[in-house]
Amino acid sequence: MEFLNATRLGAIGKVMSTAAMADGHLDGLTPEDLLPLAQEEGTVIVYSFTSRIGRVEAAFEEAYPGIDLQGFDISSTEQIARLTAEAQAGVTNADVIYISDVPVVLLALPESGIIANYMPPRIADRVPAQFQSPLLAQRLSTKVLMYNEEANPDGSPITNLWQLTTDDSRGRVVMVDPLQRGDYLDMMTEIVLRSDEMAAA
Numbered sequence: 001m002e003f004l005n006a007t008r009l010g011a012i013g014k015v016m017s018t019a020a021m022a023d024g025h026l027d028g029l030t031p032e033d034l035l036p037l038a039q040e041e042g043t044v045i046v047y048s049f050t051s052r053i054g055r056v057e058a059a060f061e062e063a064y065p066g067i068d069l070q071g072f073d074i075s076s077t078e079q080i081a082r083l084t085a086e087a088q089a090g091v092t093n094a095d096v097i098y099i100s101d102v103p104v105v106l107l108a109l110p111e112s113g114i115i116a117n118y119m120p121p122r123i124a125d126r127v128p129a130q131f132q133s134p135l136l137a138q139r140l141s142t143k144v145l146m147y148n149e150e151a152n153p154d155g156s157p158i159t160n161l162w163q164l165t166t167d168d169s170r171g172r173v174v175m176v177d178p179l180q181r182g183d184y185l186d187m188m189t190e191i192v193l194r195s196d197e198m199a200a201a
Helices: 002-013 018-022 031-041 053-063 076-088 102-111 121-126 161-165 182-193 195-200
Strands: 043-048 068-073 096-098
Touching (some): 053 068, 076 182, 161 195, 182 195
Parallel strands (some): 043 068
């Protein structure tokens, strides 16, 4: 629980004072010292690609009374569009973003200055170095394929991904709309870019 508390307060401390961040002042404070500063600020806004932000909001406000966490459940694709539009308008709304879509998030957004990494020093020794930059990684996720075992009692109906693009698979595949989830669009892009290799497999 200490790890979660330190992480949350570190994220809040990030938005308290630009001057304090510049000289590292907040990084030297304990969670107990940060709490009244966060309560004085009053609000932290989080864009999150998962609806679980609602439960995080409730738990956070119970743990840190006097701080209003405003969580917005926004897909990664929508977050990227909103963050870009806000930056172009000179508006800084979100304090913290929880987002996926690796190619855009790890390259375009940091390089354009729209988002910046923050690794709270107080938890740095508990986060493996490869997950600290270019942005702090909260989790790693994988994509898996599932098939209907009742309809295919002898096992998987395919031996490679390319078979899902043939006429035999038409109308038999269900997936998240790639236009709504950047990570699925990334997967489809890889299939297109490597189509010759996959067709020959």
